[in-house]
Amino acid sequence: MLALLFLVIASLWGLIWFNINESD
Incomplete structure (x- = not known):
């Protein structure tokens, strides 16, 4: 679950x- 959040x-x-x- 935490890994998925980090990925997002x-x-x-x-x-x-x-x-x-x-935008440079």
Whole structure:
């Protein structure tokens, strides 16, 4: 359960970070 939550958070963080990089 905890691993699944961590996976979701990591995915969301990855998308946010990717969007920031794209906005450069």
